Amino acid sequence: MDWNAKLRDDYEHFAQGLPRPLESYILETYGISLASEYAGVPIKNPFGKASGQLSLNANQVERDAEAGLGFVVLKTLIAQDKQGAQSMKAWAIPATKMAVEEIVGTREAVRGERGWTVTWKGRGWSESFEKYLNFFQDSLQIGRHSGMLVIPSVKYHLPKPGEATWRVEEYEFTTAQLYRCWQEQRNDSMPLEKDFSPTLAGDRGFSSERENILLWLREVPRLLRETSVGNTVRIGLKIFNAAFTDDFQLEMLEACAQNAARADYLIYGNRLFDPNKSYEGVRGVAYGGPDLSDRNLSVLSRWKRRMPFSATGNITTGKIAFEYLKRGATSFQMHTLLQLPDSEFEMKGSSRTERALHRLLFHPEHGFLSSLLQARKEYGWASDISIPKSARFFPSLS
Numbered sequence: 013m014d015w016n017a018k019l020r021d022d023y024e025h026f027a028q029g030l031p032r033p034l035e036s037y038i039l040e041t042y043g044i045s046l047a048s049e050y051a052g053v054p055i056k057n058p059f060g061k062a063s064g065q066l067s068l069n070a071n072q073v074e075r076d077a078e079a080g081l082g083f084v085v086l087k088t089l090i091a092q093d094k095q096g097a098q099s100m101k102a103w104a105i106p107a108t109k110m111a112v113e114e115i116v117g118t119r120e121a122v123r124g125e126r127g128w129t130v131t132w133k134g135r136g137w138s139e140s141f142e143k144y145l146n147f148f149q150d151s152l153q154i155g156r157h158s159g160m161l162v163i164p165s166v167k168y169h170l171p172k173p174g175e176a177t178w179r180v181e182e183y184e185f186t187t188a189q190l191y192r193c194w195q196e197q198r199n200d201s202m203p204l205e206k207d208f209s210p211t212l213a214g215d216r217g218f219s220s221e222r223e224n225i226l227l228w229l230r231e232v233p234r235l236l237r238e239t240s241v242g243n244t245v246r247i248g249l250k251i252f253n254a255a256f257t258d259d260f261q262l263e264m265l266e267a268c269a270q271n272a273a274r275a276d277y278l279i280y281g282n283r284l285f286d287p288n289k290s291y292e293g294v295r296g297v298a299y300g301g302p303d304l305s306d307r308n309l310s311v312l313s314r315w316k317r318r319m320p321f322s323a324t325g326n327i328t329t330g331k332i333a334f335e336y337l338k339r340g341a342t343s344f345q346m347h348t349l350l351q352l353p354d355s356e357f358e359m360k361g362s363s364r365t366e367r368a369l370h371r372l373l374f375h376p377e378h379g380f381l382s383s384l385l386q387a388r389k390e391y392g393w394a395s396d397i398s399i400p401k402s403a404r405f406f407p408s409l410s
């Protein structure tokens with residue numbers, strides 16, 4: 013079989029609409045199973061939506077389910093205690109505007125490479141706690157009907173350098189309320205992303221000291237584990253790119269892996285931070301693009317003590333997703349790709365999510381299937397390729 017010709021045909025043909033069920037088509041045609049796992053929970057395919065402005069309401073989640081995503085991470089909720097107090101309240105502000113802009117790589121390996129970034133000054137969920145719980149419940153229901161995993165994301169209290177106490181009531185109340193919603197729909201453990209956002213990197217009051225960041229990474233899993241629902245939560249830490257060296261990123265990863273009360277999985281790695289760029293009157297913004305994936309991939313290549321992880325960061329092609337897979341990721345979450353202009357997609361009409369899946373999977377040059385088929389040839393694999401197997405295979409080579 014000339015797989016390249018088959019891919020080219022499929023890419024053209026499916027620009028009208030993806031085959032359904034997507035996963036069965038790919039298994040029967042290419043002998044590739046897309047089934048994978050997120051935090052140890054089975055997912056039908058490894059492609060998901062990262063937490064943010066595109067997972068703020070049930071209509072967005074509904075469209076993603078129709079398009080066929082494997083999972084959706086909801087917008088980050090700012091934790092609160094029983095009385096409604098939020099220590100991270102400064103993050104509970106609404107987004108005003110977002111700008112999708114071209115960006116050029118500056119790191120050596122990607123210097124001059126063109127990509128995309130989204131600039132904005134918003135932060136976390138800005139509506140009420142109750143509204144988030146309703147949204148989570150609705151989303152879980154949508155997910156259950158379509159076989160799409162839905163994951164909440166939370167920003168809990170983090171002490172500043174010198175601050176001795178942790179507001180454990182925020183950890184208890186918020187996690188228990190989210191788990192209550194989960195339990196109504198499902199009887200397994202609830203994955204949860206703890207967001208350490210890139211804006212923390214720019215907030216000198218919070219993250220000017222490395223020791224303080226390492227302390228957060230060690231303490232947060234323990235605090236979550238010690239909540240009344242701690243044994244039924246799969247704890248995921250979404251690691252940010254701190255304003256230090258790549259070596260420090262590795263120290264952060266080590267702090268997660270070595271910890272006795274360690275997290276179950278990581279999400280690696282959230283956006284870079286530019287302290288000098290201004291947007292809409294705010295100095296210092298997060299950014300992505302080629303530098304983000306290059307930094308993430310180079311740090312992940314050096315990470316020896318691996319934990320299960322979901323990849324994020326400039327996943328705009330299946331080829332970049334495949335690079336994360338080679339470093340052990342079993343799922344891939346995107347934000348910027350789902351905001352790109354129409355001209356970036358071969359598929360017209362349909363939802364942005366379906367167009368993105370078409371591009372990620374079937375693109376004959378930079379698609380995910382193309383990379384997997386090439387690897388199958390190179391390594392002489394039998395036809396039953398699976399994502400978790402490949403995620404174990406590649407790191408074992410290094």
Ligand SMILES: Cc1cc2nc3c(=O)[nH]c(=O)nc-3n(C[C@H](O)[C@H](O)[C@H](O)COP(=O)(O)O)c2cc1C
Binds near residue numbers: 062304
């Ligand atoms: C507009 C915007 C809003 C975001 N909001 C959140 C958020 O609320 N919580 C979070 O954990 N990550 C948030 N992120 C980070 C994304 O989830 C994602 O990890 C990051 O943008 C890297 O992926 P990308 O290169 O595909 O955009 C946001 C990103 C963007 C661009």
